[in-house]
Amino acid sequence: MKYATTMIVGAGIALLAAGLFMPGWLTFLLTLAFAKGLVVMGLLLLMRAGLVSFGQGLYYCLGAYCVGIAGDYFETQNALLLLLLAIVVCVALAAVIGLLLCRYRDIFFAMFSMAFSMILYGVLVKSSAFGSSDGFNVKPPLLFGWTPTGESGPFLAYGLAVVALVGVGIFVWRYLRSPMGYAGEAVRENEIRVEYLGASVRRIIYTKYLLAAAMAGLGGGITALAAGHIDPEMAYWTTSGEFVFIALMGGVGHAAGPVIGAVLFELLRTYAFQISPYTWQMILGIALLVIILYLPKGVWSLVERVTKGKPL
Amino acid sequence: MKLVIAMLMDGVIYASWLFVIAAGLTLIYGVMRILNMAHGSFYAIGAYGGASLVGFYLAGGYPPWGAYFMLLGAALIGGTVVGLLIERGLLRMMYGRDEVVMILVTYAILLILEDVIKLIWGVDAYFAYQPYTLLGRTKLAGLSFANYDILLIFVSALICFVLWWGLNRTRKGKLLQAVIHDRDTAAFLGINVTRMFTVTFVIGAVLGALAGALTAPGISVMPGIGVEVIILAFAVVVIGGLGSVGGALLGALIVGLARSAAVHLYPDAELFVIYGVMGLVLAFRPQGLFAIATARKI
Amino acid sequence: MNALLETRSLARNFGAVTAAADIDVTINAGEIVGVIGSNGAGKTTFINMVTGYLAPSSGEILFKGKSIVGKNPRQVMRAGICRSFQVAQLFPELTVLDNVLIAYGIMKHKILPLMSPLATKANIQQAEQLLEEYGITSYMAETVVTLPQGVRKLLDIALAMLRKPEILLLDEPTSGVAIDDKFELMDTVMRAVRKSGAAVLFVEHDMEVIARYSTRLIAFYDGRVLADGAVSEVMGDEKVKELVTGHHLDIDYEREVEHA
Ligand SMILES: Nc1ncnc2c1ncn2[C@@H]1O[C@H](COP(=O)(O)OP(=O)(O)OP(=O)(O)O)[C@@H](O)[C@H]1O
Numbered sequence: 072m073k074y075a076t077t078m079i080v081g082a083g084i085a086l087l088a089a090g091l092f093m094p095g096w097l098t099f100l101l102t103l104a105f106a107k108g109l110v111v112m113g114l115l116l117l118m119r120a121g122l123v124s125f126g127q128g129l130y131y132c133l134g135a136y137c138v139g140i141a142g143d144y145f146e147t148q149n150a151l152l153l154l155l156l157a158i159v160v161c162v163a164l165a166a167v168i169g170l171l172l173c174r175y176r177d178i179f180f181a182m183f184s185m186a187f188s189m190i191l192y193g194v195l196v197k198s199s200a201f202g203s204s205d206g207f208n209v210k211p212p213l214l215f216g217w218t219p220t221g222e223s224g225p226f227l228a229y230g231l232a233v234v235a236l237v238g239v240g241i242f243v244w245r246y247l248r249s250p251m252g253y254a255g256e257a258v259r260e261n262e263i264r265v266e267y268l269g270a271s272v273r274r275i276i277y278t279k280y281l282l283a284a285a286m287a288g289l290g291g292g293i294t295a296l297a298a299g300h301i302d303p304e305m306a307y308w309t310t311s312g313e314f315v316f317i318a319l320m321g322g323v324g325h326a327a328g329p330v331i332g333a334v335l336f337e338l339l340r341t342y343a344f345q346i347s348p349y350t351w352q353m354i355l356g357i358a359l360l361v362i363i364l365y366l367p368k369g370v371w372s373l374v375e376r377v378t379k380g381k382p383l
Numbered sequence: 384m385k386l387v388i389a390m391l392m393d394g395v396i397y398a399s400w401l402f403v404i405a406a407g408l409t410l411i412y413g414v415m416r417i418l419n420m421a422h423g424s425f426y427a428i429g430a431y432g433g434a435s436l437v438g439f440y441l442a443g444g445y446p447p448w449g450a451y452f453m454l455l456g457a458a459l460i461g462g463t464v465v466g467l468l469i470e471r472g473l474l475r476m477m478y479g480r481d482e483v484v485m486i487l488v489t490y491a492i493l494l495i496l497e498d499v500i501k502l503i504w505g506v507d508a509y510f511a512y513q514p515y516t517l518l519g520r521t522k523l524a525g526l527s528f529a530n531y532d533i534l535l536i537f538v539s540a541l542i543c544f545v546l547w548w549g550l551n552r553t554r555k556g557k558l559l560q561a562v563i564h565d566r567d568t569a570a571f572l573g574i575n576v577t578r579m580f581t582v583t584f585v586i587g588a589v590l591g592a593l594a595g596a597l598t599a600p601g602i603s604v605m606p607g608i609g610v611e612v613i614i615l616a617f618a619v620v621v622i623g624g625l626g627s628v629g630g631a632l633l634g635a636l637i638v639g640l641a642r643s644a645a646v647h648l649y650p651d652a653e654l655f656v657i658y659g660v661m662g663l664v665l666a667f668r669p670q671g672l673f674a675i676a677t678a679r680k681i
Numbered sequence: 682m683n684a685l686l687e688t689r690s691l692a693r694n695f696g697a698v699t700a701a702a703d704i705d706v707t708i709n710a711g712e713i714v715g716v717i718g719s720n721g722a723g724k725t726t727f728i729n730m731v732t733g734y735l736a737p738s739s740g741e742i743l744f745k746g747k748s749i750v751g752k753n754p755r756q757v758m759r760a761g762i763c764r765s766f767q768v769a770q771l772f773p774e775l776t777v778l779d780n781v782l783i784a785y786g787i788m789k790h791k792i793l794p795l796m797s798p799l800a801t802k803a804n805i806q807q808a809e810q811l812l813e814e815y816g817i818t819s820y821m822a823e824t825v826v827t828l829p830q831g832v833r834k835l836l837d838i839a840l841a842m843l844r845k846p847e848i849l850l851l852d853e854p855t856s857g858v859a860i861d862d863k864f865e866l867m868d869t870v871m872r873a874v875r876k877s878g879a880a881v882l883f884v885e886h887d888m889e890v891i892a893r894y895s896t897r898l899i900a901f902y903d904g905r906v907l908a909d910g911a912v913s914e915v916m917g918d919e920k921v922k923e924l925v926t927g928h929h930l931d932i933d934y935e936r937e938v939e940h941a
């Protein structure tokens with residue numbers, strides 16, 4: 072346990088150090104990837120309980136809009152405050168929606184969560200105060216009165232993303248080994264047994280849903296700070312589909328899966344887009360099929376096979 | 384009064400279009416237990432195919448009424464080809480997997496088809512308004528409606544009747560219902576489930592394409608229409624109860640009327656209303672309005 | 682004597698199907714009550730209602746004199762009634778150890794902790810002890826799907842016993858188990874039961890098992906109690922012979938009971 076924590080913190084420090092030497096575009100790409108990784112970590116909690124949410128875009132978008140709107144309204148650029156607010160608002164909304172959602176399973180859970188994110192999308196697209204479908208610009212973040220400029224511009228958001236990733240990563244790593252984490256597996260495997268052991272399946276799912284919402288809100292907030300622009304597309308169902316895609320690609324067997332998946336996804340998308348702008352979606356689709364067919368536990372399962380000495 | 388009539392008419396027109404898409408989606412789910420995300424692409428293929436066929440046809444100087452057959456032909460050919468390719472070439476390998484995994488598989492197919500469409504038709508918009516304007520307009524209570532839209536209501540009603548008749552009055556249809564009801568027992572009784580799957584998927588795909596082709600004259604056909612449509616269709620079938628054609632009809636009417644009410648009374652709530660209704664229905668009937676609830680025996 | 686569990690006119694129907702019509706059953710402390718009945722007689726439905734999985738259509742369920750109708754399985758179990766299942770309800774893709782660890786994790790915490798580890802040395806040791814008691818330690822690292830039927834059944838019952846219930850309801854504990862292993866399984870279970878002092882109601886199709894372990898026998902037929910009393914008495918009942926056990930059974934029950 073101590074060992075894993077040290078490893079994660081170590082990896083975080085290494086990433087921060089590397090960030091000082093990275094070209095701007097890579098810093099930017101990694102920041103966005105890490106932010107998505109945060110969302111997918113939350114999705115991982117749900118997916119391990121057998122629930123696939125096709126609507127994490129709801130909290131991703133909401134978190135981003137919280138940061139953007141609060142930044143304007145309170146005239147603050149304090150990154151920590153804004154992110155905290157994003158998390159609080161997302162959890163508050165999830166606390167209401169979760170009450171309804173935790174009654175559903177399988178495709179109903181998937182479709183219903185998608186419906187909620189589409190409601191937000193529908194509202195945002197029509198709200199001219201927030202730029203309708205164009206969205207609006209977010210002011211650059213401040214941290215303790217420091218705002219980086221020029222070359223080190225993207226570094227602040229990157230640093231925030233890495234720190235958040237380390238924190239959430241440690242949490243998820245420990246969570247998966249806790250009674251609540253195991254209870255997730257249990258819910259996926261046999262709900263009747265869980266109830267007859269004396270735990271409430273709904274309460275377990277509810278807890279996971281709140282945690283996932285918090286992580287998605289955080290990821291969305293960081294995206295807003297990093298990209299400097301947000302639009303309703305973040306709540307569109309294809310964004311949520313991306314998160315599920317990333318989760319599958321990275322694998323949900325380990326806390327590292329979502330991060331690896333997110334980085335791979337962003338790289339794949341960037342390169343696929345550069346190589347052939349008309350077929351990048353096709354490349355993604357084929358990659359997804361290949362993963363479902365040949366690598367159902369995601370890329371992380373390759374790592375596990377290597378470290379556990381099993382043949383590939 | 385005028386407002387009410389306008390709302391009703393628009394709602395029913397919208398609903399009849401929604402029904403055609405949703406019927407295909409719900410049929411495929413009922414028989415195959417696949418919630419087909421790529422259904423939106425079938426719609427788009429029908430729309431593009433219809434628009435370009437009509438374009439070719441009219442450019443050749445043939446009699447304009449033939450354009451309607453071009454629309455139907457495009458849907459039939461497009462739906463059959465794509466449906467067969469996907470079912471035989473891909474889905475076949477995936478049967479028996481979890482329903483949620485199948486959603487992801489069809490999501491991948493959607494991503495692929497979106498680009499295939501762009502490769503074939505490019506990114507510019509297509510127009511095939513001739514079949515739409517050709518029929519003229521009708522005045523009703525001081526309001527003007529396109530006859531094409533009114534025709535759409537009848538076409539949709541016809542499709543609905545054919546589906547009902549096919550499912551309830553033919554031997555094949557009854558077998559299909561047996562599969563919908565209990566797949567394992569049906570297979571046990573010697574029904575060729577694999578063939579049923581292929582046939583169902585193709586019928587579903589043709590219905591999706593047909594909806595696209597029929598809509599093409601009234602819209603500008605451009606990238607992204609399929610992605611938009613699929614989530615509407617989802618809302619419809621979820622409201623009606625997944626796998627129930629009758630449910631799709633009711634769901635389409637509910638969504639159609641709710642949306643047109645929103646458009647006329649409070650346009651900002653257009654999308655909100657659709658999912659609001661869906662949420663409301665699911666909150667009280669978790670399986671949708673028409674689905675058969677099955678309790679788990681222990 | 683005060684009854685531990687008592688049901689009065691318990692009934693339940695599924696649409697047109699009447700699964701339980703009118704069930705009056707009493708179980709006292711220390712009893713081992715066998716239940717027989719043909720397929721669809723309502724035995725499982727009875728257990729489902731008592732444990733709160735199914736709501737009765739009508740009737741009353743009293744546990745230690747208090748009504749427990751309307752309580753959910755969690756509450757019923759906390760009150761002291763636990764059950765096993767006709768088809769073992771386990772976590773199929775997880776190992777036996779994980780199954781037990783999860784059970785302990787849930788049992789020990791009213792609110793499940795998010796950050797403290799579950800698979801600690803102490804917890805693993807405790808799980809080992811439990812498996813030891815049921816003689817299935819050797820399967821500890823195996824996934825449930827690979828287990829033989831009998832081991833699954835034992836694990837299912839072991840999980841039911843975790844909370845030290847006052848009444849244990851066993852739904853066909855030996856179904857799917859090879860004839861030769863039935864008695865061994867029942868011996869193991871009964872040993873654990875005796876140690877905890879729980880009263881038992883067990884559904885069973887095998888008359889030899891019934892004869893050997895029960896102190897009383899109830900015969901269900903068509904959602905009703907057909908006969909209730911001493912084992913030999915119920916076995917000898919004409920209606921039971923005709924409707925439940927069939928005429929042709931020629932086991933000498935008296936001898937079997939002595940033998941046990
Ligand atoms: N969830 C349910 N939905 C519909 N009918 C049910 C349900 N559960 C039980 N039944 C019906 O109720 C009747 C009694 O079933 P029950 O499972 O209680 O029988 P049983 O005595 O346990 O039989 P067996 O020996 O086969 O386990 C049967 O006709 C069964 O089909």
Ligand SMILES: [Mg+2]
Nearest residue numbers: 724725726767
């Ligand atoms: Mg039974």
